[in-house]
Amino acid sequence: MGVALEAVGLTKEFKGFVAVNDVSLAVEKGTIHALIGPNGAGKTTCFNLLTKFLQPTRGKITYEGRDITRMAPAEIARLGMVRSFQISAVFPDLTVLQNVRIALQRRRGESFDFWRSEKTLARYDDEARGHVAEVGLSEFEGHRAAELSYGRKRALEIATTLALEPEMLLLDEPMAGMAEADVARISALIRRIAKDRTILMVEHNLSVVADLSDRITVLARGEILAEGDYATISKAPEVIEAYIGAEHE
Structure with missing residues (x-):
C-alpha cells in the first residue's frame, strides 16, 4: 500500500543528552502502527518529533513522500496528518x-x-x-x-x-487513565476508524497493542530495540529484558 509516514536517522539532543538516537521507521498506509517501550525509552520525544511539536537535531521526516522535517504542526495538519494528546x-x-x-x-x-x-x-x-x-x-x-x-x-x-x-491519526496514549470498560470502547472505536485511515499510536497498555496493531516499533534508551508484529516482538529476548529491567530499575 506504500508508506504514509517515514523517519530516517531521527535524532534529538537536549544539551548533550541524546533522547532519541538515529531512529528510522516507516508507517505503512492503512495500518495501525504502535510505538512502545519501557519508561524513559524516548517514546514521547519520538512522537513529538514525528508530529512536529519538537524539531529534530538530525534526521528527516516525510509524509506521503513530502519532506515535513521543518514544518509546523498546523502545516502538517493541513496535509492530513493530525494528532491527539494524552490529556x-x-x-x-x-x-x-x-x-x-x-x-x-x-x-x-x-x-x-x-x-x-x-x-x-x-x-x-x-x-x-x-x-x-x-x-x-x-x-x-x-x-x-x-x-x-x-x-x-x-x-x-x-x-x-x-x-x-485526516488521512492519518497520531494518538498519544489513547487509553491512559481509563477504566476497563472505556478501554474496550475506545479500542473498538480505533479499530473502526482505522478502516479508512492510517494510525500511529503511543500506548502503554500491551494488551491493547497486541489486539490492535499491525506493526510495532519498540524503543529503549532512545533507540529502536525491535520491530515487527506482536507475536514476533513479544518473544524477542532483548524486548523481554528491556521491560523486566525497567521494572527493577
Whole structure:
C-alpha cells in the first residue's frame, strides 16, 4: 500500500543528552502502527518529533513522500496528518455537538466567532452529528463535555480530530487513565476508524497493542530495540529484558 509516514536517522539532543538516537521507521498506509517501550525509552520525544511539536537535531521526516522535517504542526495538519494528546483536549462547557462543530469551522478556515447566531452555525450540525455518531456519542450530543466520563471525552476528542478529515491519526496514549470498560470502547472505536485511515499510536497498555496493531516499533534508551508484529516482538529476548529491567530499575 506504500508508506504514509517515514523517519530516517531521527535524532534529538537536549544539551548533550541524546533522547532519541538515529531512529528510522516507516508507517505503512492503512495500518495501525504502535510505538512502545519501557519508561524513559524516548517514546514521547519520538512522537513529538514525528508530529512536529519538537524539531529534530538530525534526521528527516516525510509524509506521503513530502519532506515535513521543518514544518509546523498546523502545516502538517493541513496535509492530513493530525494528532491527539494524552490529556483530553475538549471545551468542557460546550456540548458534544458544539465541540465538533468548532473543529468543522476551523477546517473550513472560518474564525471561532462564538457570538454568531445559533442559526448561522447550524449549517454545520448535520456533518457534526455524523462525526459524533462515528464515535458512538449520538445520545450525548446535547451534553456538556464536562459531564462525560473520561473515556467518552477521549471519544469526543477523536470526533473533533475526524472533523479535520485526516488521512492519518497520531494518538498519544489513547487509553491512559481509563477504566476497563472505556478501554474496550475506545479500542473498538480505533479499530473502526482505522478502516479508512492510517494510525500511529503511543500506548502503554500491551494488551491493547497486541489486539490492535499491525506493526510495532519498540524503543529503549532512545533507540529502536525491535520491530515487527506482536507475536514476533513479544518473544524477542532483548524486548523481554528491556521491560523486566525497567521494572527493577
